[in-house]
Amino acid sequence: xxxxxxxxxxxxxxxxxxxxxxxxxxxxxxxxxxxxxxxxxxxxxxxxxxxxxxxxxxxxxxxxxxxxxxxxxxxxxxxxxxxxxxxxxxxxxxxxxxxxxxxxxxxxxxxxxxxxxxxxxxxxxxxxxxxxxxxxxxxxxxxxxxxxxxxxxxxxxxxxxxxxxxxxxxxxxxxxxxxxxxxxxxxxxxxxxxxxxxxxxxxxxxxxxxxxxxxxxxxxxxxxxxxxxxxxxxxxxxxxxxxxxxxxxxxxxxxxxxxxxxxxxxxxxxxxxxxxxxxxxxxxxxxxxxxxxxxxxxxxxxxxxxxxxxxxxxxxxxxxxxxxxxxxxxxxxxxxxxxxxxxxxxxxxxxxxxxxxxxxxxxxxxxxxxxxxxxxxxxxxxxxxxxxxxxxxxxxxxxxxxxxxxxxxxxxxxxxxxxxxxxxxxxxxxxxxxxxxxxxxxxxxxxxxxxxxxxxxxxxxxxxxxxxxxxxxxxxxxxxxxxxxxxxxxxxxxxxxxxxxxxxxxxxxxxxxxxxxxxxxxxxxxxxxxxxxxxxxxxxxxxxxxxxxxxxxxxxxxxxxxxxxxxxxxxxxx
RNA sequence: GCGCCCGUAGCUCAGUGGAUAGAGCAACGGACUUCUAAUCCGUAGGCCGGAGGUUCGAAUCCUCCCGGGCGCGCCA
Numbered sequence: 001x002x003x004x005x006x007x008x009x010x011x012x013x014x015x016x017x018x019x020x021x022x023x024x025x026x027x028x029x030x031x032x033x034x035x036x037x038x039x040x041x042x043x044x045x046x047x048x049x050x051x052x053x054x055x056x057x058x059x060x061x062x063x064x065x066x067x068x069x070x071x072x073x074x075x076x077x078x079x080x081x082x083x084x085x086x087x088x089x090x091x092x093x094x095x096x097x098x099x100x101x102x103x104x105x106x107x108x109x110x111x112x113x114x115x116x117x118x119x120x121x122x123x124x125x126x127x128x129x130x131x132x133x134x135x136x137x138x139x140x141x142x143x144x145x146x147x148x149x150x151x152x153x154x155x156x157x158x159x160x161x162x163x164x165x166x167x168x169x170x171x172x173x174x175x176x177x178x179x180x181x182x183x184x185x186x187x188x189x190x191x192x193x194x195x196x197x198x199x200x201x202x203x204x205x206x207x208x209x210x211x212x213x214x215x216x217x218x219x220x221x222x223x224x225x226x227x228x229x230x231x232x233x234x235x236x237x238x239x240x241x242x243x244x245x246x247x248x249x250x251x252x253x254x255x256x257x258x259x260x261x262x263x264x265x266x267x268x269x270x271x272x273x274x275x276x277x278x279x280x281x282x283x284x285x286x287x288x289x290x291x292x293x294x295x296x297x298x299x300x301x302x303x304x305x306x307x308x309x310x311x312x313x314x315x316x317x318x319x320x321x322x323x324x325x326x327x328x329x330x331x332x333x334x335x336x337x338x339x340x341x342x343x344x345x346x347x348x349x350x351x352x353x354x355x356x357x358x359x360x361x362x363x364x365x366x367x368x369x370x371x372x373x374x375x376x377x378x379x380x381x382x383x384x385x386x387x388x389x390x391x392x393x394x395x396x397x398x399x400x401x402x403x404x405x406x407x408x409x410x411x412x413x414x415x416x417x418x419x420x421x422x423x424x425x426x427x428x429x430x431x432x433x434x435x436x437x438x439x440x441x442x443x444x445x446x447x448x449x450x451x452x453x454x455x456x457x458x459x460x461x462x463x464x465x466x467x468x469x470x471x472x473x474x475x476x477x478x479x480x481x482x483x484x485x486x487x488x489x490x491x492x493x494x495x496x497x498x499x500x501x502x503x504x505x506x507x508x509x510x511x512x513x514x515x516x517x518x519x520x521x522x523x524x525x526x527x528x529x530x531x532x533x534x535x536x537x538x539x540x541x542x543x544x545x546x547x548x549x550x551x552x553x554x555x556x557x558x559x560x561x562x563x564x565x566x567x568x569x570x571x572x573x574x
Numbered sequence: 575g576c577g578c579c580c581g582u583a584g585c586u587c588a589g590u591g592g593a594u595a596g597a598g599c600a601a602c603g604g605a606c607u608u609c610u611a612a613u614c615c616g617u618a619g620g621c622c623g624g625a626g627g628u629u630c631g632a633a634u635c636c637u638c639c640c641g642g643g644c645g646c647g648c649c650a
Contacts, residue, residue, distance in 0.1 A: 025590070027590095028590075028592075030593075031593055031594075031595095032593085032594090035593080039592090039593085041592055041593085043591095043592070043630065043631070046630070047630085053630085078593085079593070080592090080593085080630095081592090081593070125650080162650065164650095165649070165650060166649065166650085167649075167650075259650090282647075283647080283648085284648085285647070285648055287647065287648090294577085295646095296646060296647065297647055298647080299647050299648055301648085302647095302648040303648065304648080306648085308647095308648070308649085308650090309649075309650050310650095334644090335578085335579065335643095335644070335645095336643095336644050336645060337645085337650080338578065338579085338644085338645075339577085339578075339644095339645055339646070340645090340650085342578095363579085365579080365580080365643085365644090366643075366644075368643085395612095398612065399612095402610075402611090402612070403610070416612085427587085428586080428587060428588090429587085429588085431579070431580075432579090432580065432587085433579090433580075433642090433643060433644090434586090435586090437586090439599095440585095440586070440599085443598095443599075444612050445598085445599080445612060445613090446597085446598040446599060446612095447586090447587085447597070447598045447599085448598090448612085450612050451598095451612070451613085453612085454610080454612050454613075455613085457610075457612095458609075458610060458613085461609070461610065462609050465609065466609090507590090515588090519588070519597090522597085522598085523597090526597090529613060529614065530614075530615095532609080532613080532614080533605090533613075533614045533615080534614090536608080536609070537609055538609045539608070539609070573610085574610085574612080
């Protein structure tokens with residue numbers, strides 16, 4: 001629909017004392033399809049012209065109704081609104097042509113022009129199990145990665161592993177007290193997790209144990225051999241396990257660069273802050289005072305000389321800019337860290353890095369239980385692996401019941417089960433907290449990935465049968481002729497929805513919200529399903545049948561590539 | 575105590591300051607000899623947390639209050 005909008009902006013800008021850029025944000029979508037595709041409300045002009053908005057709409061309509069532009073068929077004034085009706089067959093023809101030939105996204109969405117965008121996402125903690133809580137960053141980040149890539153950006157995905165910090169001191173302390181090498185090797189991550197939980201239980205009220213943990217971390221930072229050896233082993237075990245999960249989720253990273261990677265650079269960062277005159281000593285620690293900006297001070301170094309998370313984040317940001325010269329960097333990290341990122345970006349700015357303004361925190365809400373927060377420390381957590389296994393096995397059962405002859409049942413069950421989990425996280429506005437409920441995760445009806453996948457599979461099934469009947473070709477009709485034949489309400493509505501694909505992808509990227517795309521795909525699927533129920537394709541004869549096949553050929557890439565941008569597979573049968 | 579986020583149908587949520595507030599789930603009633611019923615059609619369901627304000631116009635912007643969540647120098 002971008003083409004129609006562009007045209008309207010151009011014409012209205014000629015008629016009014018407004019630029020195209022001023023007209024664009026005023027345009028809206030009318031509430032009913034009978035009111036056209038794009039509306040221009042005239043209220044805003046009423047004051048300036050000292051006229052009734054209704055009259056303005058009427059005059060504008062009169063002035064431009066004579067014009068026959070490429071993409072609109074007619075203009076109507078309805079009350080204070082100017083309603084534009086799309087030249088449906090023209091739009092339909094072009095959209096279908098572009099979609100079928102594969103040129104659509106390149107033509108309308110390539111806005112990235114190879115700019116580098118660093119995306120920091122997932123970042124699970126070493127020595128802790130991959131819980132459902134880590135899914136959000138992973139899935140949202142990966143989807144943004146795919147959306148940016150589809151739009152011609154050069155995304156760089158970085159997994160900022162939590163492989164450093166005082167928790168390793170605690171873990172080493174726990175291991176050296178109660179450690180069991182055999183148990184560790186048997187089921188490393190769960191065992192380490194158990195130790196971590198034990199530590200916190202024991203440390204509650206035992207200041208000595210806490211002290212021991214801090215002491216071990218200090219040793220680790222100093223390069224103590226025993227400490228480093230254990231830490232190294234913990235990292236290897238965890239990473240191996242994480243990679244299995246990423247493989248299942250069909251998620252990859254360009255770089256695994258954990259917090260420890262920046263250890264050598266920390267002194268320089270602190271030194272640089274001194275040089276710039278923004279660091280000072282306070283109660284034995286080195287801090288950057290941010291009171292002027294309404295933020296709490298940023299601690300670069302603790303009084304015992306150990307570094308902090310934010311020091312490593314500063315080093316990481318600087319390193320990434322040197323390495324990638326990004327035009328934008330996204331941190332897909334929970335909303336509870338908003339303050340941390342405000343401090344981080346402010347300190348970078350005070351250090352004199354102009355690119356600090358291109359750093360963006362992409363926050364999301366927490367996953368919680370009905371009765372409270374999930375806490376790794378308390379062992380109150382749901383394992384992602386468990387969720388994945390349940391979803392896949394439910395998908396498999398469903399296939400056994402509905403389509404037992406399907407080939408590659410395991411693969412399809414995986415695509416559907418994992419798709420459902422990912423989609424559940426992507427469908428809602430990321431800022432909202434979500435309550436974890438098994439029933440919801442395992443629901444495959446309504447606004448879910450299986451709904452969209454099912455629409456896609458049915459669509460593919462028709463195209464496949466058509467190909468079998470016609471030999472290698474699906475259909476032979478010319479697309480411009482096809483577009484003219486698609487006159488039923490359900491057909492037209494579907495075409496118009498397809499035309500919104502580019503608008504949607506761009507909006508999702510601008511807002512860093514995959515949910516916008518996910519919702520759109522459900523809309524398209526719903527329109528496809530309505531079409532499916534009211535229009536027979538293979539049962540039809542002649543040109544109409546051919547035209548409908550063309551429509552399906554155009555709809556297929558929207559669903560397939562849309563799902564792909566969410567990181568969800570689109571099986572051809574299910 | 576201070577700061578940030580959220581509050582829309584029974585539940586989960588959409589809704590760039592604009593026309594009659596929309597989906598899904600759950601409930602109820604329909605549609606499989608016909609391209610896959612993981613679907614579709616219909617019914618019912620609302621003081622958009624509350625009160626003020628700004629505006630021609632507010633679910634949307636501002637202020638206050640209520641409810642929930644999160645954070646607030648030596649965790650990440």
